[in-house]
Amino acid sequence: MENQRSVVGDGARVVARALVYVVVGGGALIVVATVGSVLGPMLALDLATPAMAAWWTVFTAVAVQGIPFLLLGTVVSAAIGAFVPERVFRRVLPKNPALAVPVAGAAGVVLPGCECASVPVADSLMRRGVAPAAALAFLLSAPAINPVVLVATSIAFPGDPAMVGARLVASLATAVAMGWLWVRFGKEEWLPSARRGGGAGSAGG
Template sequence: MVSQRAVGDGVRVVVRAFVYAGVGGVAVVAVATVAAVLGPLLALDLYTPPVAAWWTVFTAVAVQGVPFLLLGTVVSAAIGAFVPERALRRLLPRNPALAVPVAGVAGAVLPGCECASVPVAGSLMRRGVAPAAALAFLLSAPAINPVVLVATSLAFPGRPEMVLARLLASLGTAVVMGWLWARFGKEEWLRLPKRGGAPHTTGLRAFLLGLRHDFLHAGGFLVLGAAAAATFNIAVPRSVLDVFTGSVWIAVPLLALLAVVLCVCSEADAFVAASLSAFPATARLAFMVVGPMVDLKLLALQAGTFGRSFAVRFASVTWLVAVAASVLTGWWLL
């Protein structure tokens, strides 16, 4: 039997580790809360409605992303601390061409948005998973998980074809991008993420250290992306967007670009797409397919995790493939 003293020592170690790991996260949440409350008040006090609107959009993007970012960092830290490298290698086929679609389908089990997928993909690479498979998972996880598909069905009641179209176009984009990286990707383009904890740390301590490192590291880039999205929202008038609703060939790239800058969480973007009723169905599909894979906050997260050179190349090609997949799927189903 375990002695009471040993149990007490273990509890004290766990408590100290949680406190140590949580200080940085609490500080980030506290600063974000104060900024969210005081920002609009300060803007209104200075009689600058555009600044107040900027703070509103910035807070909305950041706050809706933080819970899923936290989910992703928890999963990432758990993989790094508790999942043996050999277990991950056994789950995926050794052939990258087969591993990519398996990883893409596996993305359906993570109920998070794009903020969560980046640290998880980084952890998978650190644990020996082929980058092509990890990138396929990164793209598919925020786009085809059950929460997103249910939200899409609620946003488009009576239109199951929209849910199916989103599933097929998103999964197809993820698999194609994984295959493209396996064929044409170069190691010097990708900066593999470093471990958050000590090199030989395992177990609970490694989990807590990795959680703190990944959350604070990715959280800073989430804030940068939210700021960029808020700036676009107040800089581009709505009347400009209404000019392009007549032609599907103009509407599709327009909404695909709009998805990049609006940075709407994948759990909520279907409701935004449904509200854009003046646009063709294929254009709204492109908005939902592109958004979880390429947006400003995701670009910032990828640049901070994998390097700027990778993020620019990968995001550009992903956008083109996602638009093409949306057009083909929309022509077939919608």
């Protein structure tokens, strides 16, 4: 009974924290969009420099594009922490970290987002006991092989599906290779102390 109450309490805290992040992040997105649309042109005119106008345009574009994916990653991360038991990962991922790396890397294809979304998700995976090497493979593969990127690649290279396949294979291979390098050479002391408990035996050296 105590364990059940503890699990429920932890899940409630994770969900509450996620809601706070969503509210704060949404407010920040609205502020950035408002400032960018209203004050951006005024500042560009006042400073009357093409470099400043270009900087403001790029800054606003990056912020507006990145914040939604960061919110998505936070929501997914919170959902993993609150609703997905650790035993699920033990069943899905092989116990051997070297085998878990390609499985986790291939899982990156299901998260529609950029690195802003994959970072909090990878962090949550490590907190749930996933080997750091596997989480690293997911972190690197998700921004490169997710559906949005693959569709964008097919649009950029119409009539050349080989480019989509080449990007998928090359990106996944790179992510898996980096995960295997972590298995061989990674050290636990390189990780923050809060994450060292997950994925025992995943670090080499």
